[in-house]
Amino acid sequence: MPAPVYDTNTTASELVNDYKSIIQDKTILITGASPGSLGGYYAQNIAKANPACIILAGRNTTKLEQCTKEIQAASPKVKIRTLKLDLSSLQSTREAAAEVVDNWDDIPAIDVLVNNAGIMAPEYRVSVDGFESQFATNHLGPFLFTNLIMKKILKSTSPRIVTVASDGHRLSPLRFDDYNFDGGNTYDKWVAYGQSKTANMLMALSLANKLGIKHGLLAFSLHPGVILTNLGSHLDWDDVDVKGLWSTDRRLGNAEGWKTSFDFKTPERGVATHVYASFDPLLKANNGAYLIDSHIADPLQDTLKPWTTSEFEAERLWRLSEKLVGEEFPY
Template sequence: MASGAKWDPRFAAAGRGVVTDVDHDLTSDEVADKFREYISGKTVVITGCSSQSLGAEAARCIAQHGTKRLILASRSESRMRQVIECIRLSSELACEIIPVEMDLSSQQSVRSAAAEVLKLAPAIDILINSAAACMIPKYTTTPEGIEMTFGTNHIGHFLFTNLLMPALLASANARVVNVTSFGHQFSNVRFDDINFDNGKSYEPFLAYAASKSGNLLFTLGLAMKLGKTNLRAIATDPGSVQTGINRLVTKEESILRGWSLPDGQPNPAIKWTTPAKGVASYIKAAYDPDLANKNGVAITAGGMDQSIAAYALDREGAERLWELSEKLVGQTFEY
């Protein structure tokens, strides 16, 4: 077992807290081997699935462990097709893998992707919200005028998840996995100023951090609103992994922020992990039956341990974010 604090049963009733018992040494395949019976025959939707992304590693692992149908929902069909080709090359699979193009930063795109997914899958067992925009250098907004990082990482997923809710509720045991980050610690959701004073005070990392707090509060919100149903929501932090996440960060900025050494190599002071070990936490969050009575919690393969920020565990904050999100998508979701 990994070191660090264990699950505290007091968190269960409140639907909060971090379970730190993800074994940091296990890979996605090793965790999936344990849960093969729960993976088998399921319909799964994963957002954010380009090559080298954690979504792609999750797709590979789940496809190779007997899932029936896998729907990838990501921005670029050609990048999803590369991932599908790779999965198919590595093994012969019975699993059906379908790409659905979706730009989470556009509510119109999210609505049409959700409609397509609902047609493909009247029942969805697992939704993994992995896609993220990170470190967008210049202030930009979505077509609806929402700061791009928050609009993509939280608002896009809020809308997508709620639009898919009829199919999730049609599954006997549905799970929503929201992928968050240790980075949430650097900012709460900017309830009073989501647009950084119209970009005047924009800071890319704070925008990412606020969106990752949004992922945690949304997980809690789902648990609060749908706790009486068959749906469970779990957040996970995969830890620090060399993926495409920092592709918008220049070498100079990465050095300045302490993420890279002066020669451009990853700073060894950061506890890096591999995609397979990071995604082990996705697999646990999605399938571990022991998490069924821990609705709304976060698990981690990375640095969150027990140090999840209080504001990201706050039930009033979760309610406030739900209302704000409904306002920003122009639709209410009551359960």
């Protein structure tokens, strides 16, 4: 029987139904899970397949509890844990990781980590540690958290790490010598967003290369599509901000700069690729891949810039990230 073909219209519910036997009994940790977020929608969908435990991680404990109630209203039997995690702070990230590794004896392994949390195109600011906010929250925090809980991920018989990137990676490669945008003097909110999403893709590639053969770890990055969630609620999608995005695209020569509208997805379609990346068994042959519309991105048809597929760039970012977080992870 041929494998099913998924596309941009595939929904999370369809995939959860197809992967039900795989999701069952898995422990899944999701960062950035809150009501109205992609993390929240993803958790609601996979809860229907009776996983062993869903761990919701986020910086706002009130929103975590609200998200928990919404999930359990539809799936009352599912076990849910919450974890306070502020990825913009290296200290908070270390504290959350220590909680998972040192104190959660009842959860011996994490089968799937979904690095879903992120921010998009805010005005210039730096994190408490002095890093441009998008680079800090979207990359350095997830990089540190992922590696600090790696021992529990590798205790899984089928460990998998999914990182939510974006086709916004087209807006910038890694600015290795100016990731902080000269203290804001050269800041472009969309270029900074692109840099952080490129970092997401390179981290997935590094994880696959470093831990795939030796430990059987699968790692993927993905573009969920354009979905109206709380991620972009601060942006003006009708005028100023979208014009800034398209202007940046035109300056870079990207085809997206000449679009006049977005192909918005519903949340059900938007988190389908989350589910696909987390559980599809056939992806094993393409470890480290970037996914879009529930398939492996095709560089001839999908937006996929070469700086996101470079193993040299991936290793360079890994070493820079180790330096910035102050800890080495020599797998």
